[in-house]
Amino acid sequence: MELRQLEYFVAVAEEGGFTRAAERVHISQSGVSAQIRQLERDLGAPLIDRSARTVTLTAAGAAALEHARAALACADAVRKAVDEVNGLVRGRLTVGMVTGCTVTGLFDALAAFHGRHPGVEITLVEDNSDRLVERVRAGAADLALIGASGAPPEGLRALPIISEPLVAAVPPGHPLATRPAVTLDELAGHPLVCLPEGTGIRAVLDEACAARGVRPGIALQATAPGTVADLAVRGLGVAVLSESIAAGYAGSLVALPIEDAGTPAVLALVWRPAAGPAPHEFVRHAREAFDVPEDRGPVARAR
Template sequence: MDLRQLEYFVAVAEERNFTRAAERVHISQSGVSAQIRQLERELGAELFDRSARAATLTAAGRAALDHARAALLAAAAVGQSVGEVTGLIRGRLSIGMVIGCTITPLFDALAAFHAAHPGVEISLVEDNSGRLVDGVRAGTLDLALIGTSTASHDGLDSLTIIEEGLVAAVPAGHPLAKRRRVTLSDLSAYPIVCMPPGTGLRTVFDQACAARGVRPVIALQASAADAIAGLAARGLGVAVLSDSMAAHYRDLLTARAIDDVDAPAFLSLVWKPNTSPAVRELLAYGRRAFGMAGPAAGVGAGPAGEGR
């Protein structure tokens, strides 16, 4: 038997379908079936019950599955260990990013990492922050950039990229533009334009409102700061943004700090402890791109992006 056969066997066992397994390992269904048959001949037992529509494991298949997975993990660990010693990093890197984010330093870090390590296949997905954290914990994502209301996350390592307060942004002539101080109670008199649930800014805003018994009218939601600012500039509501976001639209909007929102919003990278060499290397590029000399957290990083 060889590792390729074990990979196909695990794929069929997890997908419970030869067609889906073939798509997953990027070969034809007939190729997967032939390799599984060869493996069964070598082992002297059938691994799958093919009588039903789903490919279900036989008793022999169930006995073999954990060992096959362990063999594949061990083979991957050999490659990673040698790669660390020789400086060659290969494999796959799955990265999550909060919806609507346009953090330029992150893109710079990815570009520099890809140029230095072309053998690493990079995939990038967008989602809300809660699902991204779940993906990192489950192992479907290696690293994620999230918007959050807290700097720490149980069971995960994190690096704070940006930490800042919330502001209300309105066009010139709006009643709030004439005030020096703005509170959540003041905002409740106007429709609000803000990020959707699942983003760090929205979580901070919702928690602050709940703590003070304020029930704002969320009139419009958008994942990009450009959209929120554009809607507010046209008089459709009061924009709730971070301080650095609002700074980009000072020609359109007047920003006022929301005095009674005490908790800041965070933009953070999160990953599992004891992660792969590829993740550690990407984090090093990320720290350099964000102007961080080392693993310190809580450092400001220039313009904040959308989707937090």
């Protein structure tokens, strides 16, 4: 008895005939018939009644059908188990990250994953959040650290990493520097330095402004948050950043809470639910690196 014989038998039973079964398993009709006859000889009983125009199962065939399906399912499980092991031995992992990412937890997770699975080839790509999401959806990236605006991207799983408010960052001599906080209306009177469209922080800003009928004056854009901060340090505009990024420039910039900016920014790792073993193993290392518990809720916003 061979697995292929069981496969052909199940195909004939489910397709209701030898012709359609042969098309399903991609061999000739005579080949299917010959293999099933050999299976019947091995079992010592006919499985298919060929006396009528329509193929039907004999009593022995009906009794054998579910067991044949179970045997094929077990064989498939064996293949998948071996594939999963191989995927962590000599597979590939493509990780995306937002441009200018300085989140060391991601790098810690990459190092831990590489140390545990040195045979997996790791590729790191930078892009803005919108394009990274499309890469993950298309399978061009296995997972990505992104900023999202709103709920997690449709069809993807998400691990929230950081949730924090937006701030306006200005040099100490700026007219706003002595204010405890600012509003979007007040920011509209100053040139802004921002991340480009397609990033989470920019999306949160744009949505908040649209909700309040504010038209911000975007003077300069840069893809790296550090560049946005550096431009603000030089007096070229008010930087709109996440709280933690602005905190890194505490000696050069004053961070002002934006009172009506709405939902906070969230940084999140996203991946496809049906991703292979390597991405899921990386997520485990990311949880450890970022100290995120298993029951962390869904993403609200992301940078």
